[in-house]
Amino acid sequence: xxxxxLPAQIFVLGAxxxxxxxxxxxxxxxxxxxxxxxxxxxxxxxxLQEYALLNTxxxxxxxxxxxxxxxxxxxxxxxxxxxxxxxxxxxxxxIDLRGRPALQHLLEVASGLDSxxxxxxxxxxxxxxxxxxxxxxxxxxxxxxxxxxxxxxxAKHVRTNTAITAGQVSVANxxxxxxxxxxxxxxGARVLLVGAGEIGEKTAKAFQSRGAPALxxxxxxxxxxxxxxxxxxxAAIPFDQRENRLADFDIVVCATSAPGTVMSAEAGAAAMRxxxxxxxxxxxxxxxxxxEVGVASHGNVYLYNLDDLAKVAEENRRAREAExxxxxxxxxEKAEHLWSSxxxxxxxxxxxxxxx
Amino acid sequence: MPITDRQVLWIAAACYTIGLLxxxxxxxxxxRHSRVLMYGVIVVGYVIQSLGLLMRGIAVKSCPIGNSxxxxxxxxxxATTIYLFVGATFRLSMLGYFTACLSAVLAVxxxxxxxxxATHSKMLGDSNAWVPMHAGLAMFGYGTFSLLALTSVLHLxxxxxxxxxxLGGWFSFLPxxxxxxxxxxxxxxxxxxxxxxxxxxxxxxxxxDKGTVDHLKVIAVFLxxxxxxxxFVARIRGKLVGHYFALACVVLYLxxxxxxxxxxxxxxxxxxxxxxxxxx
Numbered sequence: 250x251x252x253x254x255l256p257a258q259i260f261v262l263g264a265x266x267x268x269x270x271x272x273x274x275x276x277x278x279x280x281x282x283x284x285x286x287x288x289x290x291x292x293x294x295x296x297l298q299e300y301a302l303l304n305t306x307x308x309x310x311x312x313x314x315x316x317x318x319x320x321x322x323x324x325x326x327x328x329x330x331x332x333x334x335x336x337x338x339x340x341x342x343x344i345d346l347r348g349r350p351a352l353q354h355l356l357e358v359a360s361g362l363d364s365x366x367x368x369x370x371x372x373x374x375x376x377x378x379x380x381x382x383x384x385x386x387x388x389x390x391x392x393x394x395x396x397x398x399x400x401x402x403x404a405k406h407v408r409t410n411t412a413i414t415a416g417q418v419s420v421a422n423x424x425x426x427x428x429x430x431x432x433x434x435x436x437g438a439r440v441l442l443v444g445a446g447e448i449g450e451k452t453a454k455a456f457q458s459r460g461a462p463a464l465x466x467x468x469x470x471x472x473x474x475x476x477x478x479x480x481x482x483x484a485a486i487p488f489d490q491r492e493n494r495l496a497d498f499d500i501v502v503c504a505t506s507a508p509g510t511v512m513s514a515e516a517g518a519a520a521m522r523x524x525x526x527x528x529x530x531x532x533x534x535x536x537x538x539x540x541e542v543g544v545a546s547h548g549n550v551y552l553y554n555l556d557d558l559a560k561v562a563e564e565n566r567r568a569r570e571a572e573x574x575x576x577x578x579x580x581x582e583k584a585e586h587l588w589s590s591x592x593x594x595x596x597x598x599x600x601x602x603x604x605x
Numbered sequence: 606m607p608i609t610d611r612q613v614l615w616i617a618a619a620c621y622t623i624g625l626l627x628x629x630x631x632x633x634x635x636x637r638h639s640r641v642l643m644y645g646v647i648v649v650g651y652v653i654q655s656l657g658l659l660m661r662g663i664a665v666k667s668c669p670i671g672n673s674x675x676x677x678x679x680x681x682x683x684a685t686t687i688y689l690f691v692g693a694t695f696r697l698s699m700l701g702y703f704t705a706c707l708s709a710v711l712a713v714x715x716x717x718x719x720x721x722x723a724t725h726s727k728m729l730g731d732s733n734a735w736v737p738m739h740a741g742l743a744m745f746g747y748g749t750f751s752l753l754a755l756t757s758v759l760h761l762x763x764x765x766x767x768x769x770x771x772l773g774g775w776f777s778f779l780p781x782x783x784x785x786x787x788x789x790x791x792x793x794x795x796x797x798x799x800x801x802x803x804x805x806x807x808x809x810x811x812x813x814d815k816g817t818v819d820h821l822k823v824i825a826v827f828l829x830x831x832x833x834x835x836x837f838v839a840r841i842r843g844k845l846v847g848h849y850f851a852l853a854c855v856v857l858y859l860x861x862x863x864x865x866x867x868x869x870x871x872x873x874x875x876x877x878x879x880x881x882x883x884x885x
Contacts, residue, residue, distance in 0.1 A: 412635065416773060430763070430772060433781035525843040528782055549847040557770050564773050 257298055257595045259392065260321045261344060261351040262328075263310030266365045268342040277332055279304045288386060290327045296320030299390040301383035301397070303358070305375050307365050310344070312355060314392045314595060321345070348595075352396060353584040359404040361414065362576055368413040368569040373404050392594055396587065403583040410579065411572045416565030420558045421448075421455040423565070424532045427553060428456070428500050431528050435461040441498040442466045442483075443491055443511060445473040448534050449504035453481055456500070465498070467491050469505065492516035496523040502532045503539035514543030521547045532558070610664065611716065613657035614678060618712035620650030624705030632702075632775045643701040644692060650708065651685045658682060665725055668737040670744060673869060674715045674722035681711035683748025684755075687795075691752065691788060699778055703755040735810050742803035743826075747861060749796035750833070753789060754858035760785040760851035786847070789854060790840060797837050800830050825864040832857050 264277055279287065284302060291297055296316030303310045311328070315321050325343070329336040346354050357363045359376045380397040383389045389397070408414050417423045425435070432438045438461050442453045445468035453464055464483035468474035471487055478485035486494060495501070495516055505511055512531065521529060526549070533540040533554040545552040624646040631638035658678060661669040669675040688704040715721060759779060766776040804826065811818050836853050839845035845853060 416777065427767075427772065429781060430767060430779075431782045433784045526786070526840075526846045528847065548849055551767050553770070561770065561772055568773060 257314045257316055257392070258318065258321070258347055259351045259396070259591070259595050260313055260315055260324075261310055261346045261354050262313070262321060262324055263303075263308060264339070264343050265308040265310070265363065267363075268344075273342075274307070274309070276334060277309045278306075279309055279332075283331060287328065287331050288388070290331060291324065291388075294320060294323050294327065297324060299393040300324070300388050301379050301393060303376060303379040305372065308358075308363075310358070312351070312393065312396075314390070318347070321347070349584060349588040349592075352588055352591075353580065355396060355400045356403045356580045356584055356587075357577070359400040360407045360576060360580060361404075362407075362573060362580070366418055367566065367573070368415075368418070370408070370414055373401070376404075377401065392591055395591060399583070399587045403580055403587075406583070407576045407579055411576045413569055413572045413576045415572075416561075416568060418562050418566045418569065420534070420555070420562055421452045423558045423562045424452055424502070424534070424553070425455045425459050427532070427558070427561070428461075428530055429459070431530055431551060432499060435459050438499045439463040439497060440465070440500045440502060441491070441495075442477075443488075443501065443503045443539065444468055444505035444507075444535065445470070445477040446504055446506065449502060450477060450481075452502050452504065452532070452534060453477075453483070456502075457481065461500075469507065492520075495520035495529075498529075499527065500530045500532065501540075502534065504534040505539055506535070507539060508537060510539055510541045512540040512544065514541045514546070517541075517544035517550060518547060521550060525549065534558070610657045610660035611722070613653060613660060614712065615716055617650045617654035617657055618709060618716055620646055620653060621705050621709035621712055624650065624702070625709045628702030628705060632778075635774055637778050638702060640701060643705065647685060647692075647701060647705055647708070648689065650705075651682070651689060654678070654682050654685070654708075654712070668741050670740050671725040672722055674718070675725075676744070676865065676869065677711045677715035677721070679744045680747050680751065681708045681715075683745045684708065684711075684751035685748075686745070687749050687752045687792070691792070699759055699780065700752075700756065703759065704752070707751060707755060735806050739803050739807040739810065742799055742806065746796050746800035746803055747865075749792055749799060750854075750858050750861050753792040753796055753854050756785055756789045756792060757851035757854035757858075760789060761848055761855070764848040764851070782847075786850070789851065793833065793837050793840065793854065797830075797833050800833065804830055819867060819870065821867040822870070825867040829857070829861045829864045832860065 264274065266274065269277070279302065284304070287302070291300060297320050298314045298316065300311055300313035303312065311324055313321075313324065315324070325339065325345075326336060328334075329339050344354070354363070355376075359373055361368045361370060361372050364372050376397075380389070380393075383393070417426045428435060428438060435456065438456075440453070440456050440461050440463065442449050442464065445466060453466070457464060464478075464481060465486055466474045466478040466481070466483050467486045467488050467490070468477070469488050471485065474485040474488070477483075491511070492513065493516075495512075496519075501512065503512060517529070517531075528549045528551060529547075531540045531544055531550070531552045533552065536555060538554055540552060540554075542552070544550055624643055627646065628638050628643060658669050658675075661675065661678075665671055668679075670679050685704060685708050688700065692701055692704070760782065762776070763779045763782055763785060766772060766779065767782070807826075811823070836845060836850070836857060840850050
């Protein structure tokens with residue numbers, strides 16, 4: 250039984266992509282139903298004053314305020330029990346931070362510094378959702394409310410004042426950014442997707458998410474093209490019409506598994522004669538390549554293959570990495586400041602990292 | 606001691622230079638400059654420059670394009686005027702920086718060479734209201750072509766970045782190709798229209814008094830006008846597109862700048878011509 254006269258302790262307990270492979274993360278993932286059961290279990294823990302659960306594909310983390318270190322151990326036990334996971338195995342890779350390092354960790358997570366894809370911004374929304382859910386369930390209090398609010402402010406500050414989120418780091422998003430460099434807003438851009446495979450679909454979705462409304466799919470198998478088009482809310486055209494109708498499109502995404510090229514330089518030149526003033530962008534995501542290199546001989550045609558896009562993504566990633574030090578310094582400053590304002594209400598000294 | 610028009614124009618030049626330095630500082634740090642701040646600095650410079658040119662205009666009792674100093678000032682002022690509309694409408698990043706560079710260079714250069722402002726000639730046919738109108742419209746035309754040259758330079762840099770597959774760093778701050786192409790086409794159309802009206806008005810005066818205008822000026826200005834019209838028609842018909850169009854606009858602008866020399870010389874008729882006119 251914890252002593253209510255003792256000051257409380259901020260903690261982070263969980264597992265992330267840094268130490269845990271995907272097979273294990275799958276076992277640790279918390280579904281909505283599981284979360285309800287967990288909440289009921291945690292509600293019975295006497296020393297747990299506040300908590301929030303952050304559950305994404307790359308991490309399962311409990312952020313909380315506990316009366317004593319034993320309470321944190323109880324949270325770990327409850328979690329392992331619910332997930333039917335061996336506690337000693339969990340202890341080998343789990344992160345267990347207390348006090349100021351726990352604060353620093355939350356700030357870094359919210360800023361995307363701890364993400365698998367450095368600087369990604371999706372995590373910010375996920376942390377916000379986790380906090381909102383915890384608030385709605387009444388499991389947060391004065392300390393976590395302040396910490397999370399400050400974490401959001403710090404994340405925004407880092408995004409504004411460093412280049413940690415600059416540029417895209419996935420091939421699909423780099424392709425969409427590239428199209429933006431040519432066409433500006435993608436509202437009026439017409440996209441032709443050649444090939445109905447996974448890469449093409451991913452890229453098509455990336456274009457749709459950035460506002461490209463007119464998407465057309467063609468594939469060597471018309472049925473597959475029609476199927477994918479239906480799922481994307483797009484149109485489908487027969488494969489043999491791809492070159493005749495080239496002039497109707499601004500962006501051509503090629504991602505077939507054809508052994509040879511499927512877009513000839515002659516067809517490209519013919520299309521440009523019909524639409525000379527408007528640029529044409531080929532994104533050749535196939536291996537072996539789908540587009541003849543000669544298409545780029547026209548001044549208004551731009552051709553990027555998989556290597557080109559990967560190179561841009563790599564450059565962006567390196568640029569983000571170069572900002573990590575500066576971003577961490579900013580967050581350390583924020584964490585220090587935040588710690589000085591909340592440490593009166595909680596203990597833990599400068600904090601510990603039990604297994605980090 | 607009252608402030609002189611040149612001192613006011615120096616202050617305006619300082620504002621544009623601040624914009625230039627601020628933009629350069631941001632570029633060197635790979636940071637996007639604040640468009641509002643850049644626009645604000647240019648607006649302040651523009652207002653002060655307008656005041657300086659107004660003071661000069663009142664002093665010389667005509668449109669202040671009576672010597673090289675005034676022509677450069679007026680040309681920079683006209684380019685900034687067009688930018689203030691274009692920049693507010695199209696929100697083209699980097700164009701503000703480039704405008705600040707152009708305005709600063711034109712302003713500082715014109716102020717640095719005191720010989721450019723040593724003499725001032727009254728415009729030929731100064732009593733005729735069509736002549737200042739012709740000159741003012743032509744200067745606005747040159748200002749528009751200045752801005753067109755800037756957007757064309759941006760276009761060429763963007764094209765280079767896309768072709769060389771270098772999209773990071775400050776290349777990421779450039780506007781898209783389509784935006785640059787559209788704004789370039791509109792500026793060209795506007796500049797051609799202004800220049801056509803200016804030349805039309807000038808022709809009306811020239812027809813009355815052919816002896817007052819150098820043939821070299823007429824030929825040079827006609828060539829500039831015809832070249833811009835040809836490029837405009839070629840662009841509309843899709844014969845000159847993309848970076849070739851941008852390159853043509855930059856080259857033509859260099860030609861337009863070169864044409865200012867015969868234009869300027871034409872405003873100082875040779876003694877023999879003056880005597881000839883006096884005797885006739």
